[in-house]
Amino acid sequence: MADLSALRSMNRLFYVLLAFGGLAALGGAYAVYMMEHHGHIISGMNNQIVWGMPHVFAIFLIVAASGVLNVASIGSVFGKAIYKARAPLASLLSIAMLSGGLAVLMLDLGRPDRIIVAATHYNLTSVFAWNVVLYSGMFSLVIVYLWTMMERRMNVFNKAAGLAVFVWRFVLTTGTGLIFAFLTARQAYGSALLPPMFIVLSFAWGLAVFHVVQAVIYVWNEKKLDPEILQRKKNLLGVFVIGSLYMVATYHFTNMYFAHQHGFELFILRDGGIYPNLFWWGYVVLGNVLPLLLIYAPGLGKSKCVMAAALLVVLGAFALLYVFIIGGQAYPLNIFPGYEVSSSFADGQIASYTPSIYEFLLGFGGLAIAFIITTVSVRVLNFMPQDKPYISD
Amino acid sequence: MSDTNTQRREFLKTSLGAAAVAIAPGMLLYSTANGKTEGASSQVRWGMLIDTTQCKPDCNDCVTACNTENGLSGGKSATDSQWIRKIEIKDVSNGRVTSLPMMCQHCEHPPCVDVCPTQASFKRADGIVLVDRHLCIGCRYCMMACPYKARSFVHETLTDQNPDVPRGKGTVEACSLCVHRIDKGQIPACAEACQNKAILFGNLNDTNSEIYNKVRSVASKQIRADLQLNTGVRYQGL
Known part of the structure; x- marks a missing residue:
């Protein structure tokens, strides 16, 4: 009987979690209603900072949705057994985060009611329009990929589907990076380094999210992750974190080499108030140095340390995206190089931005959508990684 | 039967x-x-030549005329639309100060049109860059892409609109070169309002037009010419 009561309390906990997720999603819906009704005036965004907090959430979710598939790719494309066992969970997380991210992006539009126009009037030169195809294509491909894994008769197509997903997600994250890389006039963007930077960032962020969810599922099912597997996964996370830090450093170094970019780099890295603080403390220290210590320092690297490292990587991701998206717009657009500029439209001034509660509600609503999809799916379908006794391959 | x-x-x-x-x-x-109705002709390229030496720093007539013509509030908060604005620029090397109006530059290769996912941003055959308010979904990507910060997003419900210039909450807008006036044979409100005749409007392709001949006889510049967008608005005296 003791077992039964434990089961009951787990059941209750599931519904409590679902209720929390539902409440957060409802908060997002409320924010959408308010922004639809009053306009973006109730957000913190304005004509200088045109993309704000919702975009930080949305881009995190979309980039992580692509990166989490790395786990699946290592399994399906490179044939590593311990990753293959985790491919269904990785695919589920990808679909969940993509749904959450796209929902936030879509619902932040000035006219979300017109979203169908994006399909009926397609502009071939717009990277946003390409992304409409890339995101929906990814969604469908990952569903097919899941099908080839979970339906025995479809298993024969698993390798092909895995390869297609592998290629598609690289193109997809390239597309996300290109959104910014194509903004030639803005100092913060317009760099060919951005697509590869986003790809490497996606590896780290996706794996961090995967690790957090996997750890929770193991605790929920009262199972323990094989220490050997944990060891390999934490090392991989460490490598990805180092890789992404390298890409971000390269992006700033190349900027610093160009004299016309000095002002912008000094703003982001030293003088810009909240932006350098978030960059150095949020991204570099909390999001990189500390996780690397937790992973690699002698005596650390145990299950709890890896969990903390993964959570910190996610936190660092938000800090970096805030600096990149908001800080990049806050620095004045250089319309007259070599001139000091002033006007009634904030020319030559650092733009100010204070995110409003509605932006956070919308962002957390997106996280909630991803959370609900994951929680319900893990409950009703078998996404628990099934490991054979670990043999190194 | x-x-x-x-x-x-x-x-x-x-x-x-x-x-x-x-x-x-x-x-x-x-x-x-x-x-x-007759469609816009690709033989025409509407443009402006702005003589910054004639533009007075304390004069705002073009801005006021634009606001009145297009039904803008004239507010200057960060969320208010400003289709045209006066900019003071000071040459860092010698301290020379110049005042000029800045608005959509009606580029031949407009980045806003390239990035718009729904073709809401478009360039008319006669070179005027516009936003189709029925197609704009309000993603603001064009605002990110514009090198001149020429575009504004409508942040709140509008009242008392000018019937000739329909606008809409949740969509992006910018200087239309007063397309509704041009189609009636008039010149843009800002050019008409400028007392110092600093704004010369006309057809850059018409060999008989004043603007055509002046662009050939005086030194003029395109702002951010390095981006090679071939703007329809040129500046003299910079």
């Missing part, structure tokens, strides 16, 4: 007649409303 057949023919005839009577007024109204 059987009775049934005759009846059926009668029924078909009556139905067709009734349908014609029902549709005809609608068709008539539609053709009246649309008229046979």
Whole structure:
């Protein structure tokens, strides 16, 4: 009987979690209603900072949705057994985060009611329009990929589907990076380094999210992750974190080499108030140095340390995206190089931005959508990684 | 012929007649409303030459005229639309100060049109860059892409709109070169309002036009010429 009561309390906990997720999603819906009704005036965004907090959430979710598939790719494309066992969970997380991210992006539009126009009037030169195809294509491909894994008769197509997903997600994250890389006039963007930077960032962020969810599922099912597997996964996370830090450093170094970019780099890295603080403390220290210590320092690297490292990587991701998206717009657009500029439209001034509660509600609503999809799916379908006794391959 | 057949023919005839009577007024109204308007001509390239030496720092007449013409509030908060603005620029190397109006530069290769996912941002055959308010979904990507910060997003519900210049909450807007006036043979409100005649408007392709000849006789610049967008608005005296 003791077992039964434990089961009951787990059941209750599931519904409590679902209720929390539902409440957060409802908060997002409320924010959408308010922004639809009053306009973006109730957000913190304005004509200088045109993309704000919702975009930080949305881009995190979309980039992580692509990166989490790395786990699946290592399994399906490179044939590593311990990753293959985790491919269904990785695919589920990808679909969940993509749904959450796209929902936030879509619902932040000035006219979300017109979203169908994006399909009926397609502009071939717009990277946003390409992304409409890339995101929906990814969604469908990952569903097919899941099908080839979970339906025995479809298993024969698993390798092909895995390869297609592998290629598609690289193109997809390239597309996300290109959104910014194509903004030639803005100092913060317009760099060919951005697509590869986003790809490497996606590896780290996706794996961090995967690790957090996997750890929770193991605790929920009262199972323990094989220490050997944990060891390999934490090392991989460490490598990805180092890789992404390298890409971000390269992006700033190349900027610093160009004299016309000095002002912008000094703003982001030293003088810009909240932006350098978030960059150095949020991204570099909390999001990189500390996780690397937790992973690699002698005596650390145990299950709890890896969990903390993964959570910190996610936190660092938000800090970096805030600096990149908001800080990049806050620095004045250089319309007259070599001139000091002033006007009634904030020319030559650092733009100010204070995110409003509605932006956070919308962002957390997106996280909630991803959370609900994951929680319900893990409950009703078998996404628990099934490991054979670990043999190194 | 059987009775049934005759009846059926009668029924078909009556139905067709009734349908014609029902549709005809609608068709008539539609053709009246649309008229046979002439489309913009690609032989024309509308543009402006702005003489910054004639632009007075404390003068805001072009901005006021734009606001009145297009039904803008004239507010200067971070969420208010500003289709045209006065910018003071100071040369860092020698301290020379210049004042000039800045608005959509009506580029030949507009980045806003390239990035717009729904073709809401478009360039008319005569070079005017516009936003189709019915297609704009309010993603603001064009605002990110514009090198001149020429575009504004409508952040709140609008009242008292000018019927000639429909605007909409949740969509992006910018200087239309007063397209509604141009199509009536008038010049843009800002050019008309400038007392110092600093804004010269005309067809850059017309060899007989004043702007065509002036662009050839005086030194003028495109802002951010390095981006090679071939702007329709040029500046003299920079």
